[in-house]
Amino acid sequence: MSEQQSPELLKLVSQQTKLNEKSIKQVIDLLNEGNTVPFIARYRKELTGGLDEVQIKSIEDQWNYVKNVSERKEEVIRLIDEQGKLTDELRKEIEAATQLQKVEDLYRPYKQKRRTRATVAKEKGLEPLALQVWKQEEINVTQEAKTYFSEEHELESVDQVLGGVNDILAEWISDDPQYREQIRKQTFQKGTIASTDKNAEQDEKAIFEMYYDYQEPVGKIVSHRILALNRGEKEDVIKVSIQPPEESIVAFLEKKVILPSTKGQLRSLLTEAIQDSYKRLIQPSIEREIRNSLSESAEEQAIEVFSSNLRSLLLQPPLKGKVVLGIDPAYRTGCKLAAVDETGKVLDIGVMYPTAPRNDVKGAEKLLLSFMDRHPIELMAIGNGTASRETEQFVADMIQKHKLNASYMIVNEAGASVYSASKLARDEFPDFQVEERSAVSIARRVQDPLAELVKIDPKSIGVGQYQHDVSQKK
Incomplete structure (x- = not known):
């Protein structure tokens, strides 16, 4: 055990994480050897007592914090001692502090200030x-x-x-x-x-x-x-x-x-x-x-x-072996359609206008039925963005009216628009419009969510709160 990896620091981490000190020590040793959190969680369960990646990350974060506090306490004691103002009582107060803020408060009266x-x-x-x-x-x-x-x-x-x-x-x-x-x-x-x-x-x-x-x-x-x-x-x-x-x-x-x-x-x-x-x-x-x-x-x-x-989104089970019609709903620009086969290959594309402002329900009905006639579509995947509800109602009415041998589902389209305008999408579909690429992405993410979502920058998938504002390193 290193000098810094003292029993006192391990005890503090244990108190914060509610995990036993033996497992904590093993995790810290593995991290110090250069192992990553995912590697430890997957391949070193026998050493950590079966801790998952969340618990291991918590140990890593708490260990870094208590180590930083310990190092700062040593530095503060040295700086005050160099001024000849370190008393036994002050030393004990600093050594007993467990929060960085407390250490800084104790150091504040002795800190070299600008000219106040x-x-x-x-x-x-x-x-x-x-x-x-x-x-x-x-x-x-x-x-x-x-x-x-x-x-x-x-x-x-x-x-x-x-x-x-x-x-x-x-x-x-x-x-x-x-x-x-x-x-x-x-x-x-x-x-x-x-x-x-x-x-x-x-x-x-x-x-x-x-x-x-x-x-x-x-x-x-x-x-x-x-x-x-x-x-x-x-x-x-x-x-x-x-x-x-x-x-x-x-x-x-x-x-x-x-x-x-x-x-x-x-x-x-x-x-x-x-x-x-x-x-x-x-x-x-x-x-x-x-x-x-x-x-x-x-x-x-x-x-x-x-x-x-993001984890829940990436780990959605794939729906293999189905021909899917991806629908990217919209009002003014219409609902973009993209039919893909069982392997994700694009079979057909189109656009219909069943919603306001055009309200061309007959034209949309004709186009949708032509897609169903030309391709063995088993599932219609409707993006959950703008005009999703109206499009869902239209599709449901068509299935019932024409007794279509297909079902529909609402798909989280987060990040589809970002992907559709990316270089990767342009290289894959150089002749498609942005909206058509988005419909393809919606269809494919039903067939294999992980394969489709890895094409998108995680922070653009839009499944969090202000992820663009927080530290990108974290």
């Missing part, structure tokens, strides 16, 4: 006064502030001095890991995610209309709405924000920071510092963290939905 307002105030020598205010010592704040007047540092009034003190206090409050953890929890549990209209005129099809004035509790919003909000924001149609329970958060900070005995100017200074810290530093940061967390979770769920749907 607090940094400038400290450079002007105001940290000792800020410390006195922080400890809530019994001092005359105004008189103490006057002792810090300096032309060199452009401190020529009490307001300027106390403004610098406020900046230091605000940063101290913002950097406290316990405060941030509690505020993050309150915002998630009691906050609201809201969206408003920003450039509705750009939303010509009103795709995001429901989000022009929308609110929902942060803890209850579902993944597809998060992805919809993200897309609307990315397209500059809506503005998205998180509305936190500000009053209860400020009250929490006041209770933590201000002693009950503190009165007067000292209390006012600390109250102002708390409000400034929250509005200027904490709230924007926590909002980014929560939105990133929601987006990551939504992406993972979207990928799971897409994977599950």
Whole structure:
């Protein structure tokens, strides 16, 4: 077992995946040897205890996470130690952390920052006064502030001095890991995610209309709405924000920071510092963290939905040995027909107009019957896109009216249009129109779904939620 593959890390993975540590260790060893998840799931069942690919992928993801957390903890401990600020208590807190966010919260006060307002105030020598205010010592704040007047540092009034003190206090409050953890929890549990209209005129099809004035509790919003909000924001149609329970958060900070005995100017200074810290530093940061967390979770769920749907689509049983008539329904451009034999070879193509706007039912009837006369069609496959219901009704009526020795089924046509316009389709059917190629694809995917669907980019098959928006590497 490698140094990183410690019992502590294996235990964490076991807790997250609800799988036994022995199987987890075997999976990690196999992954470290360069084996892929599909290979392990199929050919190493005896080593993993029969884990499937979903469980193995879960182990891989959790292992990478706990390993990253462990490496980050080591790095944070080293960086703080180099500053000479690492205490035994802080080391224990960092070592006990199991979440990356917790590690970053603990490191935040020691992180080398860009030149902030607090940094400038400290450079002007105001940290000792800020410390006195922080400890809530019994001092005359105004008189103490006057002792810090300096032309060199452009401190020529009490307001300027106390403004610098406020900046230091605000940063101290913002950097406290316990405060941030509690505020993050309150915002998630009691906050609201809201969206408003920003450039509705750009939303010509009103795709995001429901989000022009929308609110929902942060803890209850579902993944597809998060992805919809993200897309609307990315397209500059809506503005998205998180509305936190500000009053209860400020009250929490006041209770933590201000002693009950503190009165007067000292209390006012600390109250102002708390409000400034929250509005200027904490709230924007926590909002980014929560939105990133929601987006990551939504992406993972979207990928799971897409994977599950795609798997079901690809593993549909083939319908061998039948002559099939593929029908790609449409209104204005008509329903494209493509008859294929048992091997998928195209026998005939055509177009009928049984639906609006032409409503040429007689012409459509004549064409369909001619197809049935010329070819031993046993099944009609109707795409489930535009005009599908009307086309289905027409086909059902024709079967009943003419006692046709054929049945029909509705076929998921996802990706057929993408395939029909692809180079592969053009090479296969150079003399066909795009719509005719689509009808062929619909017929063939009944005969052998896998053979037909592998011609299409998975993300274009359209069986998921916002699969174009999520990480394509995942």
